[in-house]
Each structure stands twice: as C-alpha cells, then as structure tokens.
Amino acid sequence: DTAVSQTPKYLVTQMGNDKSIKCEQNLGHDTMYWYKQDSKKFLKIMFSYNNKELIINETVPNRFSPKSPDKAHLNLHINSLELGDSAVYFCASSRLLAGATDTQYFGPGTRLTVL
Amino acid sequence: KNEVEQSPQNLTAQEGEFITINCSYSVGISALHWLQQHPGGGIVSLFMLSSGKKKHGRLIATINIQEKHSSLHITASHPRDSAVYICAVPTLGGSQGNLIFGKGTKLSVKP
Numbered sequence: 001d002t003a004v005s006q007t008p009k010y011l012v013t014q015m016g017n018d019k020s021i022k023c024e025q026n027l028g029h030d031t032m033y034w035y036k037q038d039s040k041k042f043l044k045i046m047f048s049y050n051n052k053e054l055i056i057n058e059t060v061p062n063r064f065s066p067k068s069p070d071k072a073h074l075n076l077h078i079n080s081l082e083l084g085d086s087a088v089y090f091c092a093s094s095r096l097l098a099g100a101t102d103t104q105y106f107g108p109g110t111r112l113t114v115l
Numbered sequence: 116k117n118e119v120e121q122s123p124q125n126l127t128a129q130e131g132e133f134i135t136i137n138c139s140y141s142v143g144i145s146a147l148h149w150l151q152q153h154p155g156g157g158i159v160s161l162f163m164l165s166s167g168k169k170k171h172g173r174l175i176a177t178i179n180i181q182e183k184h185s186s187l188h189i190t191a192s193h194p195r196d197s198a199v200y201i202c203a204v205p206t207l208g209g210s211q212g213n214l215i216f217g218k219g220t221k222l223s224v225k226p
Binding site: 042099101 | 145146148152156157158159160163165199201203204205206213214215216218219
C-alpha cells in the first residue's frame with residue numbers, strides 16, 4: 001500500500017489553464033505539505049497543513065490554493081498557469097505538527113509542464 | 116534564517132569505495148535530516164538525527180552540533196546507491212519553522 005500518493009504523475013498543460021494535483025496519505029498523520037522542486041532540483045516548502053488548517057504559506061502566489069477536505073487529503077489547485085510553474089511538486093506528510101523535527105514521508109511527485 | 120551548504124555538489128565513485136557527503140548549516144538546530152532522491156525522482160527520508168551518530172545498513176550519519184556540521188557516509192558503495200542526497204534543517208533553527216533543503220549531492224557509483 002502506498003503511504004503517500006499523488007495524482008496525476010505527469011501533467012502537461014497550456015499557459016493560462018487551471019489545474020489540480022491531488023494528494024492522499026494513509027499513515028494517519030496530522031500534518032501535510034506541498035513542496036516545489038525547480039529545474040535545478042532545489043526543494044522548497046510551499047504550504048503546510050495541520051488537521052485541515054493552513055499553518056505555513058511560504059510566499060507562494062495566490063494563484064496557488066491548497067485545499068484540505070480532511071486530514072488525509074491535501075490538494076493543490078493552480079489558477080492561470082504560467083511557464084515558471086513548470087516543476088515537480090511533492091506532497092509529504094508527518095505525524096507531528098513540528099515537521100522540522102519529525103520524519104516526513106514523500107509522495108512520488110507530480111511533474112507539471114506548462115507550455 | 117538558516118542556510119544550508121552541501122559538498123560536494125557532484126561525486127563519482129567506483130563500486131566499493133567509501134563515500135562522504137558533507138552538510139553545514141548556519142543556525143543551531145534540534146534535528147537534521149538526510150534524504151535520498153532516486154534517479155526516478157522519489158524522495159525517501161534516510162535519517163533524522165539530533166546528536167552523535169546513526170547507522171542503517173551501509174549508511175552512517177553523524178552530526179556535530181557545536182560545529183554545525185553533519186556527514187553522511189556510505190560504506191562499500193554500490194551502483195544502486197547512485198542518487199541525489201539532500202540535507203535539510205529547520206528554517207529558523209532549533210525546531211522552529213519548516214525544513215530548508217540543501218542543493219543536494221549527486222552521487223554516481225560506477226561498477
């Protein structure tokens with residue numbers, strides 16, 4: 001059983017479109033994250049959610065809107081896609097709120113390509 | 116805010132060699148993470164450590180809190196160890212903030 005799953009694995013779309021990436025974890029964790037890995041392979045936190053509540057929003061454009069319908073799911077909706085949004089997006093989860101001092105479990109990533 | 120430096124950026128080794136990857140950070144922390152990113156893209160947490168040393172199979176991670184430095188060692192390296200190894204620490208030091216990641220060390224082990 002996959003602990004943290006993401007769909008889709010690949011997403012190719014035109015500039016200006018709106019798209020969503022879904023994430024689910026079956027670990028019973030309280031905290032979930034979205035990370036962006038750019039073309040230089042540099043990982044950066046975007047959001048973290050604890051029990052469906054937004055904890056951290058790291059200066060991400062408001063075109064990005066996370067939605068957590070329950071604590072096992074954290075979806076990422078992106079409006080008006082831009083070329084610079086092309087990246088690999090990783091979802092992750094951790095048991096505790098203090099993700100910096102707790103092991104994080106990563107999803108397989110979603111490679112988004114904006115044309 | 117914490118800053119993380121990893122070295123080397125790229126590393127090529129022959130199978131069987133002993134590998135060392137280094138990570139330095141600027142603000143005192145309560146825990147440091149080592150992650151492995153496979154060529155296929157998946158990310159796995161290898162270690163989280165706050166002091167001393169941890170060992171898992173052929174992988175050993177050490178941390179020196181006073182010197183703000185950690186090393187990841189791989190003994191008897193194998194081609195399947197080829198991956199990017201990433202160090203991460205709390206953004207704000209201590210246990211505060213989220214994780215900030217190093218730029219990674221790309222390891223290639225040749226048979």
